[in-house]
Amino acid sequence: MNPISRFTAIGLLSLSFSSGAIAADNPSLYQRLGGKEALTAVVNELWALVAADSRINARFAHTKPEAFGGQLVDFLCQASGGPCKYQGKDMKTAHTGMKLNDAEFNALAEDTVKALDKFKVPTGEKNEVINLLGSLKDEVVNR
Template sequence: MYPRLTRTLLAALCLCGLGACSSMPSASDSLYQQLGGKAGISKTVTMFLYQVVDDDRINHYFAGVNADRLQKRLTNQFCQLSGGPCHYGGDNMHKVHAGMHLTDADFNALVEDLILAMEKRRVPISAQNRLLGKLAPMHAQIVGK
C-alpha cells in the first residue's frame, strides 16, 4: 500500500535495533551534516509542519499550537538527536502527548509527513532512515497516552 513508507519504517526499525552494533559515522558523514546542519534541519521541520497542517488525518491535533515555538523545539530536538550542537529543552514525549490518545494511524501519518518533507528537501534516504531510527523509540511514549 505504501511501499516507500514500509521500506523506510522497516529500515528505521532495523537501524534502531542495530544502532549499537554499527560503527559511528565520521564527522563528515554525520547525520547532522547529512541533514544540512541546523539550517537544513530547520527548513525540513518547516516543510514538515506545512505537511502536517495540510494533513486532514492529524492537523486537528495541532489546532491552537504555537507554530513558531513548535518549529524551534522540533528543530532543536532533531538537531540534538542527529548529533548536532543543539539542546532540546522541551518536555518529554510522554508529557507532551498525555491525554491525546494518539493511535498508530496518527503516528504513521506524522511519519509519512516527515518523510515527504525530507524527500522534498532531497535528504538522502540513508539520512532519512537514520533520523527515523532515532525517532522510532518515541512511539511508545506517544501512542495511546
C-alpha cells in the same frame, strides 16, 4: 633512524592519520542532514504538510507554529547528534493525555518522509530519521 624504527614511525603516523580520517568520515546524522539550517527547512516543510493533512491537523489546532517548530528543530537537532539543547518536555510528558494512535503516528512519519524527499535527503539519512522517530513511538502513542 634504523629501518625498524622507521617502519614503526611510519606505522604510527599512518595509524594516527587513519584514525583522524575515521572521525572526519563519521559525521553525525545532524551534520549529514546539513545542520540547523537544513533541519529548519525540513521542519517548516513538515509543518506545512501537517497543517494540510486532515488525518492529524486538528491535533495542532491550538499550536503556535513558530514556538512548536523551534522546539521540534531543537529536539531533532539534539537527537541527531547536533549541538542544540532541547529545553522542552520529554516525549512522554509532551504527549500524555493526547491518546494518539498508530495511524496518527504513521501519518506524521509519512509527512516527515515527504518533507525529507522535498529536500532530496538520501535514503540512508531518511531511514535514520524515520528510525529515530520510530524509536520514540512508545513514548508518544497511547499516552
